[in-house]
Amino acid sequence: MRTPVNPLRPAARAAAVPPSATAALDAHAKALAAAGAPVINLTSGEPAFATVEPAARAAEQAIAEDFTRYTPAAGIPALRTAIAARLNRYGTECEAAEVVVTAGAKQALHYAFTALLEPGDEVLVPAPYWVSYPHLITLAGGKPVPVQPETGNGLKVTPEQLRAAVTSRTRVLLLNSPANPSGVVYSRIELAALAEVAADHDLAIISDEICDHWVFGDARFASVASLGPEIASRTVTIGGVSKTFAMTGWRIGWLAAPTELTTAVAALQSHTASAPSSISQRAALGALSADLGAELERRRAELDARRLTTIKALDDTPGLQVAGTPEGAFFLLADVTGLYGKTYGDRSITSAADFAELLLAEANVAVVPGTDFAAPNHVRISYTVPPELLREALDRLADFVSALN
Ligand SMILES: Cc1ncc(COP(=O)(O)O)c(C=O)c1O
Structure with missing residues (x-):
């Protein structure tokens, strides 16, 4: 027995x-x-x-209209268009077809790693890093490779450090600016130098830009995909409404990337979540369409x-x-x-x-x-x-x- x-x-x-x-x-x-x-x-x-007022009103309206069925796997077209427009304020050239709406940025990261990593593929993760990154990577079969900043460099990693960490198994460079947990913001020039390492070694870049709105003083937010067409062609941008519009519980995030990847991610989503909540998608559309400046x-x-x-x-x-x-x-x-x-x-x-x-x-x-x-x-x-x-x-x-x- x-x-x-x-x-x-x-x-x-x-x-x-x-x-x-x-x-x-x-x-x-x-x-x-x-x-x-x-x-x-x-x-x-x-x-x-x-939560910003227009989001709550749009959700009420969605319920009143019984907008309560499955939506397309990649999200409702109007929201994908609104997300592309929002990203393009930062100088990117993103189209609606290059956006997938997800249940939060966290799920977008999960899909991105799942879609990109073969077993054992390495992901460079500048430290200090958000707690979930290593687990999201491991769950997708990959191997997180932390890159610690040198003492005295303001908790920022350098291109040289990234180059030294690249191996034949490296597949992705993960970037997160503004960063959780340090609040550090990489400048456009610094990001360009880090992205160049990815270009030199033919790596994908996953850029978690969930805190794009929360930048203070003289610091300026820069979106990695806006660094030029070559960088955009290898970059997956992650974002969402959670932090900017105080909508963490509504669970709406997104992933933007060339269509080869968004098609794969939409297929993944169609067999797992089907799609994010229809009502929350309308709420997010309300937030993105309103004049909330x-x-x-x-x-x-x-x-x-x-x-x-x-x-x-x-x-x-x-x-x-x-x-x-x-x-x-x-x-x-x-x-x-x-x-x-x-x-x-x-x-x-x-x-x-x-x-x-x-x-x-x-x-x-x-x-x-x-x-x-x-x-x-x-x-x-x-x-x-x-x-x-x-x-x-x-x-x-x-x-x-x-x-x-
Ligand atoms: C750096 C970072 N990325 C992603 C997320 C996930 O955000 P969401 O609520 O959209 O899933 C968080 C939330 O804490 C975060 O700090």
Whole structure:
């Protein structure tokens, strides 16, 4: 007789994927808050704004019209056209046929890796990187190859570093600017130099541009596919409405690429999700079609003020150091090595995880240790919470640090 085995044991590909560390921390902080602790949660990956009004109205309209059936696998034509038009504001020359609408940028990334990678193909991933990238790559059969920035280079990788990491198995260069978790924004010139490495080694580029709107100060967003036709022909652009329009729960993202790839991705989607939600697609169309310039500008100014408040508070806290120049997204990394060896009661701090754990337990402030972002001596601070809460959290942080021995 066969030795009994658990029939529901996860296959190796699923067993290798842990739950998202940020989601786990977010859940822990929320559970503490639900139990009555006055927790301020600086772990969130979404802007603390309401979904833009025209999106909500368009969704209501879609329901009223009973627009509730399967849509074409690649998304409704009007939305694909609106997405192409939006991308082209950045100087690309994208057409509706080169766009596939997905259930969030995350699903677009999943399709992109699945469509491009053969088993064992390598993907260059500049670090620090968003937690989901390595798992999305592994799940698609690929191998993530982290490229760590050199000390003193503002958390940015250089073309030379990418060149040194290329092997005969390298297939994709993954770029993400503005970057999660560091908030670093690569300039157009810097991106061009990185993209040139991809061109020289005939690599595809996947450019995650989900935070395109959230760029502050003198920094300017540049879309990789706008760097010229040769680069555009090897680039998959990832984006969505989640972050710009405060629509994370609506689950609409996109992938834009030459039609050879979008046709393959639409086929993948047709056999998996069928299509994204019809109602959410109409909501996204509402957001993209409305004149939201002034509203989005107001939100950007608010977030910029929160960013500057956070940087100032960290600069004023001995032992903590802002890493790189956070000029985009709504996160930054604080280097905590200056606090290693310090103690709180009988607990000593020897890692970013120790620091984050103690800060939550003693000061009720939740931040994410950087281990899973390949930034092991840092914590990620998400500064999107409303200003009064942010101020209170930063005061608690400073008090906690000054109470360390
Ligand atoms: C860098 C990056 N890419 C993609 C995503 C996924 O966004 P979406 O909500 O559209 O799936 C996130 C969300 O946290 C992100 O930070």
